[in-house]
Amino acid sequence: MELPSVMSTPVTGLVAALVVIGLTYLVHRWRNPKCNGVLPPGSMGFPLIGETLQLIASGYTLDLPPFIKKRVHKYGPIFRTSLVGRSIVVTADPEINSFIYNQEGRTVELWYLDSISKVFKQDGEVKTTAGGAIHKYLRSITLNHFGSESLKSKLLADIQRYVDKVFTQWSNHPSVEMQRGTLTMLYDFNAYIMFGYDPEKSNENISESLITLADGFMSFPVNVPGTKYNKCLKAQKRLVNTFKALVKERRQASVAAARGDFLDQALRDIENEQFLTEEFVSNLLFGVLFASGSISGSLTLMFKLLAENPSVVKELTAEHETFLKQRKDPKSPITWEEYKSMTFTLYVIYEVFRLSNAMPFLLRRTTKDVNIKGYTIPAGWTIMVANSALHLNPQTHKDPLDFNPWRWKDHDQYSISKTLQPFGGGTRQCAGADYTRVFMAIFLHTLVTKYSWKKVKGGEVSRSPILKFGDGIHVSFSAKA
Protein backbone atom coordinates (compact mmCIF):
# COMPACT_ATOMS: atom_id res chain seq x y z
CA MET A 1 0.00 0.00 0.00
CA GLU A 2 2.96 2.35 0.54
CA LEU A 3 4.28 1.86 -3.03
CA PRO A 4 2.26 4.53 -4.97
CA SER A 5 3.22 7.42 -2.67
CA VAL A 6 6.97 6.41 -2.75
CA MET A 7 6.76 6.37 -6.58
CA SER A 8 4.74 9.62 -6.89
CA THR A 9 7.04 11.84 -4.82
CA PRO A 10 9.89 12.11 -7.37
CA VAL A 11 7.33 12.37 -10.26
CA THR A 12 5.44 15.19 -8.54
CA GLY A 13 8.73 16.92 -7.77
CA LEU A 14 9.83 16.60 -11.38
CA VAL A 15 6.52 18.01 -12.70
CA ALA A 16 6.69 20.89 -10.23
CA ALA A 17 10.30 21.64 -11.27
CA LEU A 18 9.33 21.57 -14.97
CA VAL A 19 6.38 23.92 -14.31
CA VAL A 20 8.66 26.34 -12.43
CA ILE A 21 11.30 26.22 -15.20
CA GLY A 22 8.60 26.69 -17.85
CA LEU A 23 7.03 29.61 -16.02
CA THR A 24 10.43 31.23 -15.36
CA TYR A 25 11.24 30.93 -19.06
CA LEU A 26 7.89 32.45 -20.07
CA VAL A 27 8.27 35.32 -17.59
CA HIS A 28 11.84 35.90 -18.85
CA ARG A 29 10.59 35.93 -22.47
CA TRP A 30 7.76 38.29 -21.45
CA ARG A 31 10.16 40.70 -19.81
CA ASN A 32 12.73 40.52 -22.61
CA PRO A 33 10.85 40.48 -25.91
CA LYS A 34 12.67 39.50 -29.10
CA CYS A 35 14.14 42.43 -31.02
CA ASN A 36 16.65 42.78 -33.88
CA GLY A 37 18.32 45.69 -32.12
CA VAL A 38 17.99 47.66 -28.88
CA LEU A 39 14.51 48.04 -27.44
CA PRO A 40 13.66 51.32 -25.69
CA PRO A 41 14.00 51.04 -21.88
CA GLY A 42 10.95 50.19 -19.77
CA SER A 43 9.04 47.38 -18.12
CA MET A 44 6.52 44.97 -19.62
CA GLY A 45 4.73 44.71 -16.24
CA PHE A 46 2.89 41.52 -15.29
CA PRO A 47 2.39 38.76 -17.86
CA LEU A 48 -0.78 39.26 -19.92
CA ILE A 49 -2.15 42.40 -18.25
CA GLY A 50 1.19 44.22 -18.49
CA GLU A 51 0.79 47.76 -17.10
CA THR A 52 -2.88 48.23 -18.11
CA LEU A 53 -4.07 49.03 -14.59
CA GLN A 54 -1.40 51.73 -14.21
CA LEU A 55 -2.50 53.29 -17.54
CA ILE A 56 -6.11 53.75 -16.46
CA ALA A 57 -5.26 55.04 -12.94
CA SER A 58 -6.59 58.60 -12.76
CA GLY A 59 -4.57 61.79 -12.31
CA TYR A 60 -6.52 64.77 -10.97
CA THR A 61 -4.93 67.62 -12.93
CA LEU A 62 -4.66 68.71 -16.56
CA ASP A 63 -1.08 67.48 -16.57
CA LEU A 64 0.11 64.44 -18.54
CA PRO A 65 -1.55 61.15 -17.50
CA PRO A 66 0.44 59.88 -14.46
CA PHE A 67 1.28 56.68 -16.35
CA ILE A 68 3.22 58.62 -18.99
CA LYS A 69 4.62 61.30 -16.69
CA LYS A 70 6.17 58.79 -14.25
CA ARG A 71 7.74 56.70 -16.99
CA VAL A 72 9.11 59.66 -18.94
CA HIS A 73 10.76 60.76 -15.69
CA LYS A 74 12.20 57.28 -15.10
CA TYR A 75 13.16 56.14 -18.62
CA GLY A 76 13.19 59.25 -20.81
CA PRO A 77 10.82 60.29 -23.64
CA ILE A 78 10.63 56.86 -25.30
CA PHE A 79 9.89 53.70 -23.36
CA ARG A 80 8.42 50.24 -23.78
CA THR A 81 5.50 48.70 -21.92
CA SER A 82 2.64 46.25 -22.38
CA LEU A 83 -1.04 47.22 -22.33
CA VAL A 84 -4.11 44.97 -22.76
CA GLY A 85 -1.91 42.15 -24.03
CA ARG A 86 -0.01 44.29 -26.57
CA SER A 87 3.68 45.12 -26.69
CA ILE A 88 3.84 48.90 -26.92
CA VAL A 89 6.40 51.67 -27.31
CA VAL A 90 5.29 55.06 -25.97
CA THR A 91 6.91 58.16 -27.41
CA ALA A 92 6.73 61.61 -25.86
CA ASP A 93 9.63 62.89 -28.01
CA PRO A 94 8.37 65.51 -30.55
CA GLU A 95 11.03 64.54 -33.11
CA ILE A 96 10.13 60.85 -32.92
CA ASN A 97 6.40 61.74 -33.00
CA SER A 98 6.83 63.72 -36.25
CA PHE A 99 8.89 60.85 -37.70
CA ILE A 100 6.10 58.38 -36.83
CA TYR A 101 3.37 60.62 -38.34
CA ASN A 102 5.35 60.67 -41.57
CA GLN A 103 5.88 56.89 -41.64
CA GLU A 104 2.15 56.27 -42.27
CA GLY A 105 1.79 53.64 -45.01
CA ARG A 106 5.55 52.94 -45.03
CA THR A 107 6.62 51.29 -41.77
CA VAL A 108 3.53 52.04 -39.65
CA GLU A 109 -0.25 51.99 -40.04
CA LEU A 110 -3.14 53.48 -38.10
CA TRP A 111 -4.27 51.10 -35.39
CA TYR A 112 -6.77 50.95 -32.55
CA LEU A 113 -6.82 48.76 -29.45
CA ASP A 114 -8.75 45.54 -30.15
CA SER A 115 -11.59 46.59 -27.82
CA ILE A 116 -11.94 49.95 -29.65
CA SER A 117 -11.84 48.24 -33.06
CA LYS A 118 -14.68 46.01 -31.88
CA VAL A 119 -16.81 49.02 -30.92
CA PHE A 120 -16.20 50.72 -34.28
CA LYS A 121 -16.43 47.52 -36.36
CA GLN A 122 -12.95 48.08 -37.74
CA ASP A 123 -12.39 44.73 -39.37
CA GLY A 124 -12.72 43.04 -42.75
CA GLU A 125 -14.16 44.88 -45.71
CA VAL A 126 -15.92 47.57 -43.68
CA LYS A 127 -12.69 48.90 -42.12
CA THR A 128 -13.07 52.64 -42.69
CA THR A 129 -9.64 53.34 -41.17
CA ALA A 130 -7.77 51.31 -43.85
CA GLY A 131 -5.05 53.00 -45.92
CA GLY A 132 -4.79 53.70 -49.66
CA ALA A 133 -7.97 54.46 -51.61
CA ILE A 134 -10.21 54.10 -48.51
CA HIS A 135 -8.17 56.64 -46.58
CA LYS A 136 -8.21 59.05 -49.53
CA TYR A 137 -11.97 58.71 -49.74
CA LEU A 138 -12.51 59.20 -45.98
CA ARG A 139 -10.55 62.48 -46.11
CA SER A 140 -12.13 63.76 -49.28
CA ILE A 141 -15.77 63.17 -48.24
CA THR A 142 -15.16 64.63 -44.76
CA LEU A 143 -13.39 67.71 -46.15
CA ASN A 144 -16.10 68.11 -48.79
CA HIS A 145 -18.76 68.51 -46.10
CA PHE A 146 -16.77 69.98 -43.17
CA GLY A 147 -13.80 71.67 -44.91
CA SER A 148 -13.13 75.36 -45.58
CA GLU A 149 -15.22 75.72 -48.76
CA SER A 150 -18.28 74.27 -47.06
CA LEU A 151 -17.60 76.39 -43.97
CA LYS A 152 -17.52 79.61 -45.98
CA SER A 153 -20.48 78.87 -48.23
CA LYS A 154 -22.86 77.23 -45.78
CA LEU A 155 -21.71 76.00 -42.38
CA LEU A 156 -20.72 79.38 -40.91
CA ALA A 157 -24.36 80.52 -41.13
CA ASP A 158 -25.80 77.09 -40.16
CA ILE A 159 -23.59 76.86 -37.07
CA GLN A 160 -24.65 80.35 -35.95
CA ARG A 161 -28.35 79.58 -36.28
CA TYR A 162 -27.97 76.29 -34.45
CA VAL A 163 -25.74 77.62 -31.64
CA ASP A 164 -28.22 80.48 -31.11
CA LYS A 165 -31.06 77.97 -30.75
CA VAL A 166 -29.09 75.84 -28.28
CA PHE A 167 -28.17 78.82 -26.08
CA THR A 168 -31.84 79.90 -26.01
CA GLN A 169 -32.77 76.39 -24.80
CA TRP A 170 -29.97 76.37 -22.22
CA SER A 171 -31.02 79.75 -20.83
CA ASN A 172 -34.50 78.28 -20.15
CA HIS A 173 -32.98 75.80 -17.65
CA PRO A 174 -31.70 76.65 -14.14
CA SER A 175 -28.34 75.17 -15.20
CA VAL A 176 -26.82 72.86 -17.79
CA GLU A 177 -24.18 70.15 -17.32
CA MET A 178 -21.79 71.17 -20.04
CA GLN A 179 -20.27 67.88 -21.11
CA ARG A 180 -23.64 66.27 -21.79
CA GLY A 181 -25.02 69.58 -23.12
CA THR A 182 -22.18 70.13 -25.62
CA LEU A 183 -22.10 66.47 -26.70
CA THR A 184 -25.85 66.51 -27.43
CA MET A 185 -25.46 69.81 -29.29
CA LEU A 186 -22.58 68.50 -31.42
CA TYR A 187 -23.99 65.08 -32.24
CA ASP A 188 -27.44 66.47 -33.09
CA PHE A 189 -26.03 69.23 -35.30
CA ASN A 190 -23.38 67.11 -37.04
CA ALA A 191 -25.94 64.35 -37.66
CA TYR A 192 -28.19 67.00 -39.20
CA ILE A 193 -25.33 68.15 -41.48
CA MET A 194 -24.43 64.57 -42.45
CA PHE A 195 -27.86 63.00 -42.99
CA GLY A 196 -30.60 65.46 -42.04
CA TYR A 197 -31.19 64.00 -38.56
CA ASP A 198 -33.96 65.60 -36.54
CA PRO A 199 -34.07 64.33 -32.92
CA GLU A 200 -37.73 65.29 -32.63
CA LYS A 201 -38.75 63.11 -35.56
CA SER A 202 -36.39 60.15 -35.10
CA ASN A 203 -37.25 56.90 -33.24
CA GLU A 204 -33.65 56.56 -32.09
CA ASN A 205 -31.98 59.08 -29.79
CA ILE A 206 -28.64 59.06 -31.60
CA SER A 207 -26.86 61.54 -29.32
CA GLU A 208 -27.89 59.59 -26.19
CA SER A 209 -26.51 56.33 -27.64
CA LEU A 210 -23.30 58.07 -28.75
CA ILE A 211 -22.87 59.56 -25.26
CA THR A 212 -23.20 56.05 -23.71
CA LEU A 213 -20.72 54.76 -26.26
CA ALA A 214 -18.25 57.59 -25.58
CA ASP A 215 -18.52 56.91 -21.86
CA GLY A 216 -17.61 53.25 -22.22
CA PHE A 217 -15.28 52.79 -25.16
CA MET A 218 -12.10 53.57 -23.22
CA SER A 219 -13.21 51.72 -20.06
CA PHE A 220 -11.76 48.37 -19.03
CA PRO A 221 -13.07 45.96 -21.71
CA VAL A 222 -15.07 43.60 -19.48
CA ASN A 223 -18.28 42.64 -21.23
CA VAL A 224 -20.43 41.82 -18.19
CA PRO A 225 -23.96 43.26 -17.71
CA GLY A 226 -23.82 46.55 -15.82
CA THR A 227 -20.27 47.52 -16.84
CA LYS A 228 -19.67 50.65 -18.91
CA TYR A 229 -18.12 48.54 -21.65
CA ASN A 230 -21.23 46.34 -21.82
CA LYS A 231 -23.50 49.41 -22.06
CA CYS A 232 -21.20 50.78 -24.72
CA LEU A 233 -21.50 47.60 -26.83
CA LYS A 234 -25.30 47.68 -26.49
CA ALA A 235 -25.36 51.33 -27.62
CA GLN A 236 -23.10 50.37 -30.53
CA LYS A 237 -25.60 47.71 -31.65
CA ARG A 238 -28.48 50.20 -31.55
CA LEU A 239 -26.44 52.73 -33.54
CA VAL A 240 -25.32 50.22 -36.16
CA ASN A 241 -28.97 49.17 -36.71
CA THR A 242 -30.11 52.80 -36.92
CA PHE A 243 -27.41 53.69 -39.46
CA LYS A 244 -28.13 50.58 -41.54
CA ALA A 245 -31.86 51.39 -41.64
CA LEU A 246 -31.11 55.02 -42.49
CA VAL A 247 -28.84 54.04 -45.39
CA LYS A 248 -31.45 51.59 -46.77
CA GLU A 249 -34.24 54.13 -46.46
CA ARG A 250 -32.28 56.90 -48.20
CA ARG A 251 -31.17 54.55 -50.98
CA GLN A 252 -34.78 53.76 -51.75
CA ALA A 253 -35.87 57.42 -51.62
CA SER A 254 -36.54 59.36 -54.83
CA VAL A 255 -33.81 61.47 -56.44
CA ALA A 256 -35.94 64.54 -55.73
CA ALA A 257 -35.62 63.87 -51.97
CA ALA A 258 -31.81 64.20 -52.12
CA ARG A 259 -30.34 66.81 -49.73
CA GLY A 260 -26.85 66.88 -51.24
CA ASP A 261 -25.43 65.92 -47.84
CA PHE A 262 -22.68 63.50 -46.71
CA LEU A 263 -24.99 60.48 -46.94
CA ASP A 264 -26.24 61.40 -50.42
CA GLN A 265 -22.68 61.74 -51.66
CA ALA A 266 -21.60 58.39 -50.15
CA LEU A 267 -24.59 56.59 -51.71
CA ARG A 268 -23.91 58.20 -55.09
CA ASP A 269 -20.25 57.16 -54.86
CA ILE A 270 -21.22 53.49 -54.37
CA GLU A 271 -21.49 53.35 -58.17
CA ASN A 272 -17.82 54.40 -58.62
CA GLU A 273 -15.85 53.11 -55.61
CA GLN A 274 -15.37 49.35 -55.35
CA PHE A 275 -14.99 49.30 -51.57
CA LEU A 276 -18.20 51.28 -50.94
CA THR A 277 -21.14 49.15 -49.84
CA GLU A 278 -24.22 50.05 -47.79
CA GLU A 279 -22.55 48.53 -44.74
CA PHE A 280 -19.37 50.53 -45.34
CA VAL A 281 -21.41 53.74 -45.67
CA SER A 282 -23.26 53.12 -42.41
CA ASN A 283 -19.92 52.45 -40.70
CA LEU A 284 -18.53 55.65 -42.17
CA LEU A 285 -21.45 57.73 -40.84
CA PHE A 286 -20.93 56.16 -37.44
CA GLY A 287 -17.15 56.81 -37.33
CA VAL A 288 -17.15 60.39 -38.59
CA LEU A 289 -20.14 61.36 -36.42
CA PHE A 290 -18.43 59.92 -33.35
CA ALA A 291 -15.15 61.75 -34.18
CA SER A 292 -17.05 65.02 -34.55
CA GLY A 293 -18.02 64.88 -30.86
CA SER A 294 -14.33 65.40 -29.94
CA ILE A 295 -15.00 69.16 -29.72
CA SER A 296 -17.08 68.60 -26.59
CA GLY A 297 -14.15 67.99 -24.21
CA SER A 298 -12.54 71.26 -25.31
CA LEU A 299 -15.78 73.26 -24.99
CA THR A 300 -16.49 71.84 -21.54
CA LEU A 301 -13.00 72.55 -20.27
CA MET A 302 -13.26 76.05 -21.75
CA PHE A 303 -16.05 76.91 -19.27
CA LYS A 304 -13.87 75.89 -16.34
CA LEU A 305 -10.85 77.82 -17.64
CA LEU A 306 -12.88 80.96 -18.44
CA ALA A 307 -14.68 80.85 -15.08
CA GLU A 308 -11.29 80.78 -13.32
CA ASN A 309 -9.77 83.53 -15.50
CA PRO A 310 -12.07 86.60 -15.68
CA SER A 311 -9.34 88.71 -17.35
CA VAL A 312 -9.52 86.39 -20.36
CA VAL A 313 -13.32 86.76 -20.54
CA LYS A 314 -12.88 90.55 -20.40
CA GLU A 315 -10.48 90.67 -23.36
CA LEU A 316 -12.57 88.16 -25.30
CA THR A 317 -15.75 90.20 -24.75
CA ALA A 318 -13.96 93.40 -25.84
CA GLU A 319 -12.84 91.72 -29.10
CA HIS A 320 -16.36 90.56 -29.95
CA GLU A 321 -18.08 93.79 -28.92
CA THR A 322 -15.79 95.60 -31.35
CA PHE A 323 -17.25 93.46 -34.15
CA LEU A 324 -20.77 94.42 -33.10
CA LYS A 325 -19.87 98.14 -33.03
CA GLN A 326 -18.34 97.98 -36.50
CA ARG A 327 -21.40 96.34 -38.06
CA LYS A 328 -24.17 98.35 -39.70
CA ASP A 329 -26.69 95.92 -38.20
CA PRO A 330 -25.40 94.42 -34.91
CA LYS A 331 -27.88 91.56 -35.37
CA SER A 332 -26.38 90.51 -38.74
CA PRO A 333 -24.49 87.19 -38.69
CA ILE A 334 -20.71 86.81 -38.37
CA THR A 335 -18.94 87.08 -41.71
CA TRP A 336 -15.95 85.00 -42.82
CA GLU A 337 -13.78 88.16 -42.66
CA GLU A 338 -14.83 88.74 -39.04
CA TYR A 339 -14.03 85.13 -38.19
CA LYS A 340 -10.59 85.52 -39.80
CA SER A 341 -9.86 88.61 -37.68
CA MET A 342 -10.69 87.03 -34.28
CA THR A 343 -7.11 87.17 -33.03
CA PHE A 344 -7.53 86.85 -29.27
CA THR A 345 -10.37 84.32 -29.70
CA LEU A 346 -7.97 82.11 -31.63
CA TYR A 347 -5.37 82.39 -28.83
CA VAL A 348 -8.07 81.26 -26.36
CA ILE A 349 -8.94 78.32 -28.62
CA TYR A 350 -5.24 77.34 -28.98
CA GLU A 351 -4.83 77.45 -25.23
CA VAL A 352 -7.93 75.32 -24.67
CA PHE A 353 -6.60 72.77 -27.20
CA ARG A 354 -3.21 72.77 -25.49
CA LEU A 355 -4.70 72.01 -22.07
CA SER A 356 -7.62 69.77 -23.03
CA ASN A 357 -5.64 67.26 -25.10
CA ALA A 358 -8.89 65.72 -26.31
CA MET A 359 -6.81 62.92 -27.90
CA PRO A 360 -3.89 62.54 -25.48
CA PHE A 361 -2.23 59.90 -27.66
CA LEU A 362 -2.52 58.36 -31.12
CA LEU A 363 -1.96 54.71 -31.94
CA ARG A 364 0.02 53.09 -34.76
CA ARG A 365 1.17 49.54 -35.50
CA THR A 366 4.58 48.85 -37.01
CA THR A 367 4.45 46.85 -40.25
CA LYS A 368 8.29 46.60 -40.36
CA ASP A 369 11.05 47.12 -37.78
CA VAL A 370 11.38 50.87 -37.11
CA ASN A 371 14.84 52.20 -36.22
CA ILE A 372 14.92 55.54 -34.47
CA LYS A 373 17.48 57.31 -32.27
CA GLY A 374 19.45 54.10 -31.63
CA TYR A 375 16.37 52.02 -30.74
CA THR A 376 14.45 49.40 -32.70
CA ILE A 377 10.67 49.04 -32.48
CA PRO A 378 9.95 45.53 -33.77
CA ALA A 379 7.41 44.82 -36.53
CA GLY A 380 3.94 44.07 -35.14
CA TRP A 381 4.36 46.30 -32.06
CA THR A 382 2.05 49.18 -31.21
CA ILE A 383 3.32 52.75 -30.96
CA MET A 384 1.53 55.19 -28.67
CA VAL A 385 2.33 58.74 -29.86
CA ALA A 386 1.83 60.97 -26.81
CA ASN A 387 1.30 64.30 -28.60
CA SER A 388 0.03 65.78 -25.31
CA ALA A 389 3.64 65.67 -23.97
CA LEU A 390 4.55 68.45 -26.40
CA HIS A 391 1.73 70.65 -25.06
CA LEU A 392 2.69 70.24 -21.42
CA ASN A 393 6.45 70.43 -21.74
CA PRO A 394 7.82 73.33 -19.61
CA GLN A 395 10.70 73.78 -22.08
CA THR A 396 8.23 74.47 -24.89
CA HIS A 397 5.49 76.26 -22.91
CA LYS A 398 6.49 78.21 -19.78
CA ASP A 399 4.31 77.30 -16.76
CA PRO A 400 2.48 74.76 -18.92
CA LEU A 401 -0.48 74.25 -16.57
CA ASP A 402 -1.36 77.98 -16.59
CA PHE A 403 -4.21 79.05 -18.86
CA ASN A 404 -2.55 81.96 -20.61
CA PRO A 405 -3.90 82.78 -24.11
CA TRP A 406 -1.47 85.72 -24.36
CA ARG A 407 1.42 83.23 -24.63
CA TRP A 408 0.49 82.77 -28.33
CA LYS A 409 0.88 86.48 -29.14
CA ASP A 410 4.46 86.31 -30.35
CA HIS A 411 4.22 83.01 -32.20
CA ASP A 412 4.04 82.85 -36.00
CA GLN A 413 2.10 80.09 -37.78
CA TYR A 414 5.24 77.96 -38.24
CA SER A 415 6.13 77.97 -34.54
CA ILE A 416 2.49 77.25 -33.62
CA SER A 417 2.48 74.21 -35.91
CA LYS A 418 5.62 72.93 -34.15
CA THR A 419 4.40 73.47 -30.58
CA LEU A 420 0.68 72.75 -30.83
CA GLN A 421 -0.48 69.53 -32.50
CA PRO A 422 -3.94 68.66 -31.14
CA PHE A 423 -4.97 67.35 -34.56
CA GLY A 424 -2.00 65.01 -35.03
CA GLY A 425 0.24 65.25 -38.09
CA GLY A 426 1.20 63.79 -41.46
CA THR A 427 -1.37 62.35 -43.84
CA ARG A 428 -3.70 61.31 -41.01
CA GLN A 429 -4.06 64.83 -39.59
CA CYS A 430 -7.62 65.58 -38.44
CA ALA A 431 -10.04 66.31 -41.30
CA GLY A 432 -12.28 68.30 -38.92
CA ALA A 433 -9.66 70.81 -37.70
CA ASP A 434 -10.99 73.89 -39.58
CA TYR A 435 -14.56 73.04 -38.65
CA THR A 436 -13.57 72.69 -34.98
CA ARG A 437 -11.92 76.14 -34.89
CA VAL A 438 -14.90 77.81 -36.59
CA PHE A 439 -17.42 76.06 -34.34
CA MET A 440 -15.55 77.10 -31.20
CA ALA A 441 -15.16 80.71 -32.40
CA ILE A 442 -18.89 81.06 -33.14
CA PHE A 443 -19.75 79.40 -29.86
CA LEU A 444 -17.54 81.91 -28.01
CA HIS A 445 -18.97 84.86 -29.98
CA THR A 446 -22.54 83.90 -29.02
CA LEU A 447 -21.56 83.26 -25.42
CA VAL A 448 -19.82 86.57 -24.73
CA THR A 449 -22.04 88.87 -26.81
CA LYS A 450 -25.47 87.49 -25.93
CA TYR A 451 -25.27 85.79 -22.52
CA SER A 452 -24.24 86.28 -18.93
CA TRP A 453 -23.21 82.97 -17.46
CA LYS A 454 -21.92 81.51 -14.22
CA LYS A 455 -20.39 78.20 -13.23
CA VAL A 456 -22.73 76.98 -10.47
CA LYS A 457 -21.27 73.59 -9.60
CA GLY A 458 -18.49 71.11 -10.36
CA GLY A 459 -15.37 71.56 -12.43
CA GLU A 460 -13.13 68.79 -11.10
CA VAL A 461 -11.02 67.24 -13.82
CA SER A 462 -9.24 63.91 -14.09
CA ARG A 463 -7.26 62.04 -16.72
CA SER A 464 -7.39 58.26 -17.06
CA PRO A 465 -5.94 58.95 -19.67
CA ILE A 466 -9.00 60.54 -21.37
CA LEU A 467 -10.07 63.90 -19.89
CA LYS A 468 -13.04 63.48 -17.54
CA PHE A 469 -15.07 65.95 -15.50
CA GLY A 470 -16.12 64.18 -12.28
CA ASP A 471 -19.72 65.27 -11.61
CA GLY A 472 -19.54 67.59 -14.59
CA ILE A 473 -19.42 71.35 -14.96
CA HIS A 474 -22.81 72.98 -14.35
CA VAL A 475 -23.38 76.41 -15.86
CA SER A 476 -26.36 78.79 -15.73
CA PHE A 477 -27.09 81.19 -18.62
CA SER A 478 -29.20 84.31 -18.90
CA ALA A 479 -29.69 86.42 -22.01
CA LYS A 480 -28.04 89.87 -21.88
CA ALA A 481 -30.50 92.77 -21.94
Ligand code: HEM
Ligand atom coordinates in the same frame (compact mmCIF):
# COMPACT_ATOMS: atom_id res chain seq x y z
C1 HEM B 1 -11.28 69.22 -30.63
C2 HEM B 1 -11.72 68.52 -31.68
C3 HEM B 1 -10.94 67.46 -32.39
C4 HEM B 1 -9.72 66.91 -32.09
C5 HEM B 1 -8.79 67.24 -30.92
C6 HEM B 1 -9.43 65.93 -33.12
C7 HEM B 1 -8.25 65.20 -33.18
C8 HEM B 1 -7.94 64.33 -34.19
C9 HEM B 1 -6.67 63.66 -34.32
C10 HEM B 1 -5.51 63.78 -33.34
C11 HEM B 1 -6.73 62.90 -35.44
C12 HEM B 1 -5.61 62.00 -35.99
C13 HEM B 1 -5.79 60.59 -35.47
C14 HEM B 1 -4.58 59.74 -35.76
O1 HEM B 1 -3.64 60.19 -36.42
O2 HEM B 1 -4.59 58.59 -35.29
C15 HEM B 1 -8.03 63.07 -36.04
C16 HEM B 1 -8.44 62.46 -37.19
C17 HEM B 1 -9.68 62.66 -37.74
N1 HEM B 1 -10.66 63.52 -37.30
FE1 HEM B 1 -10.54 64.75 -35.72
N2 HEM B 1 -10.46 65.88 -34.00
C18 HEM B 1 -11.41 66.80 -33.61
C19 HEM B 1 -12.59 67.09 -34.26
C20 HEM B 1 -13.04 66.47 -35.39
C21 HEM B 1 -14.28 66.77 -36.07
C22 HEM B 1 -15.26 67.86 -35.63
C23 HEM B 1 -14.38 65.92 -37.14
C24 HEM B 1 -15.46 65.81 -38.19
C25 HEM B 1 -16.13 66.79 -38.63
C26 HEM B 1 -13.19 65.09 -37.15
C27 HEM B 1 -12.91 64.12 -38.08
C28 HEM B 1 -11.73 63.42 -38.15
C29 HEM B 1 -11.44 62.45 -39.19
C30 HEM B 1 -12.36 62.02 -40.33
C31 HEM B 1 -10.15 61.97 -38.94
C32 HEM B 1 -9.37 60.93 -39.74
C33 HEM B 1 -8.41 61.64 -40.68
C34 HEM B 1 -7.53 60.68 -41.48
O3 HEM B 1 -7.41 59.52 -41.13
O4 HEM B 1 -6.96 61.15 -42.47
N3 HEM B 1 -12.40 65.46 -36.08
N4 HEM B 1 -8.76 63.97 -35.26
